[in-house]
Amino acid sequence: MDRSELVELLTADGLRLLDSLPPYPTKDEAVRLVGRLRKEGHSPELVAAVLTQSRLRQKAVGKFGPFAGRMLFTEAGLEQATRLPVAALHAGRFARAGLTRIADLGSGIGADSMAMASLDLEVTAVDIDEVTAAIASYNLAPFPTATVRNAAAEDVSLDDFDAGWFDPARRTAGHADTARLSSAADYTPSLDLVFGAATRLPTGVKLGPGFDRSLIPDDAEAQWVSVDGQLVEMALWFGPLARPDVRRSALLLADGVHHELHAEADADDAPVRELGDYVHEPDGSVIRARLIGDLAIRLEAGMLGQGIAYLTSDTATSSPFATTFRVLERLPMDEKVLKRTMRDRGIGVLEIKKRGVDVDPAAFRKRLALKGDGSATIILTRIAGRHSALLVERVTPAADA
Numbered sequence: 001m002d003r004s005e006l007v008e009l010l011t012a013d014g015l016r017l018l019d020s021l022p023p024y025p026t027k028d029e030a031v032r033l034v035g036r037l038r039k040e041g042h043s044p045e046l047v048a049a050v051l052t053q054s055r056l057r058q059k060a061v062g063k064f065g066p067f068a069g070r071m072l073f074t075e076a077g078l079e080q081a082t083r084l085p086v087a088a089l090h091a092g093r094f095a096r097a098g099l100t101r102i103a104d105l106g107s108g109i110g111a112d113s114m115a116m117a118s119l120d121l122e123v124t125a126v127d128i129d130e131v132t133a134a135i136a137s138y139n140l141a142p143f144p145t146a147t148v149r150n151a152a153a154e155d156v157s158l159d160d161f162d163a164g165w166f167d168p169a170r171r172t173a174g175h176a177d178t179a180r181l182s183s184a185a186d187y188t189p190s191l192d193l194v195f196g197a198a199t200r201l202p203t204g205v206k207l208g209p210g211f212d213r214s215l216i217p218d219d220a221e222a223q224w225v226s227v228d229g230q231l232v233e234m235a236l237w238f239g240p241l242a243r244p245d246v247r248r249s250a251l252l253l254a255d256g257v258h259h260e261l262h263a264e265a266d267a268d269d270a271p272v273r274e275l276g277d278y279v280h281e282p283d284g285s286v287i288r289a290r291l292i293g294d295l296a297i298r299l300e301a302g303m304l305g306q307g308i309a310y311l312t313s314d315t316a317t318s319s320p321f322a323t324t325f326r327v328l329e330r331l332p333m334d335e336k337v338l339k340r341t342m343r344d345r346g347i348g349v350l351e352i353k354k355r356g357v358d359v360d361p362a363a364f365r366k367r368l369a370l371k372g373d374g375s376a377t378i379i380l381t382r383i384a385g386r387h388s389a390l391l392v393e394r395v396t397p398a399a400d401a
Helices: 003-009 012-020 027-039 044-070 075-080 084-096 111-118 130-140 191-198 284-289 292-299 335-345 361-367
Strands: 101-105 122-127 146-150 163-166 203-207 221-227 230-238 248-254 257-263 278-282 302-305 308-313 322-332 347-354 374-383 386-394
Touching: 003 012, 003 044, 003 130, 012 044, 027 044, 044 075, 044 084, 044 111, 084 111, 084 163, 084 203, 084 221, 084 230, 084 248, 101 111, 111 122, 111 130, 111 146, 122 130, 130 146, 163 191, 191 203, 221 284, 230 284, 248 284, 257 292, 278 284, 278 292, 284 292, 292 302, 292 308, 302 374, 308 374, 322 335, 322 374, 335 347, 335 361, 335 374, 347 361
Parallel strands: 101 122, 101 163, 122 146, 163 203, 221 248, 347 374
Antiparallel strands: 203 230, 221 230, 248 257, 278 308, 278 322, 302 308, 322 386, 374 386
16 A cells, blocks of 8 residues: 555545445456446545455454454555454563553554553554554554554654563565565664663564574563464563563464463473374474473473474373374385375375475475375374384374363
């Protein structure tokens, strides 16, 4: 969305037109809808703006639920926005610490500020992009304790705030088709500014889950967050926002339920052991937090291989922090053998998981020439230094019970 489209949209007529639209149409329906709206006298800019917003609102339901229907977005802003349940957890940290005046620096479309304002925290959302700041103003309009500033984070004095929440830009500038920045040195605001602020006042920082761990300050609590099996962020917490004796945390959100595994430091890996009857795939947050060793203790499991993030055990002990598979058969990672096995079992749909092997699952699956009505899962990995394929089936908690 450019400035001219936003100007057209942010009028009483523009917003009424947006709210009057049906659910985002199919391609053919969209063409007819554009024609109808143009015949009614609406400008090309407004028609483009309302259809874009209709599409983004539908897409945003996964992150914002019913709130998406009253919000505005840019393509990049929605992609980078914090999911509302995660934003609520961020806001809770500030509230529990008794911090009430928060600077949200790099606020984007205002997701985290919305969560803070919903707890009656006084939040100032700051974004350097004019269009994004305007959209944040719209999204935050229902919250009397929220204000928005169109400014660079570097130009905002923190003297009037109790705490700072930073979401450094990790992608190139723009409202759509942005690219991920490969180096943390290119983040805006810079990590020097962010970590410098953390030495002066309570600070939280949202970063990508693949952030270079060597750059994590020693005094920070690092928490990796997974939502419904998708690893979404790594947050750093400083001062009273960090919990005593917690430096590594894996937090899972699934179906409204929270599970957390945390420790004072990285866990030592469990010893490697022989393949058991079960293989456990740790959640991505556990892997990134390097708490696989602690999870192994809970599962009475060992490592499947050195440096391989799979655990194996003789029992099907379940955990929200891992997906458990029953091993049906161990096979060599030989395409001819696997092709014959899949054919004999009538497997037409194959899920391929892999760690420690250089395989393109899509290409590998195609070469197996699958046929049949059955489905299966295989794990391609290294066991005792040798490439192996494990034919497995998922173990659900009900089945385990």
